[in-house]
Amino acid sequence: xxxxxxxxxxxxxxxxxxxxxxxxxxxxxxxxxxxxxxxxxxxxxxxxxxxxxxxxxxxxxxxxxxxxxxxxxxxxxxxxxxxxxxxxxxxxxxxxxxxxxxxxxxxxxxxxxxxxxxx
Numbered sequence: 591x592x593x594x595x596x597x598x599x600x601x602x603x604x605x606x607x608x609x610x611x612x613x614x615x616x617x618x619x620x621x622x623x624x625x626x627x628x629x630x631x632x633x634x635x636x637x638x639x640x641x642x643x644x645x646x647x648x649x650x651x652x653x654x655x656x657x658x659x660x661x662x663x664x665x666x667x668x669x670x671x672x673x674x675x676x677x678x679x680x681x682x683x684x685x686x687x688x689x690x691x692x693x694x695x696x697x698x699x700x701x702x703x704x705x706x707x708x709x
């Protein structure tokens with residue numbers, strides 16, 4: 591997703607996908623259809639992983655896009671970052687935080703058993 595690339599370019603961070611960790615969820619509502627992509631990525635070099643969610647809300651006939659929403663849902667550090675690195679990353683990503691995700695409540699550091707999507 592281009593918006594994610596641009597977001598991390600500001601931090602001079604490159605990343606790659608985590609193979610096999612991309613879900614698409616389709617939700618049918620009374621007057622709309624919501625298609626949500628949930629994708630895990632890993633930074634290069636491997637400092638942290640993150641999961642982004644892209645939700646596209648369509649009208650019932652799927653001919654018109656009603657809204658588009660991009661959020662960072664989860665961040666998991668793979669090595670112990672400094673407090674300064676955590677603050678820099680979280681400050682930069684703040685506008686993309688998903689209010690219902692673990693990003694706002696808990697940044698997972700060195701925790702391979704953390705609660706998240708698909709992983």
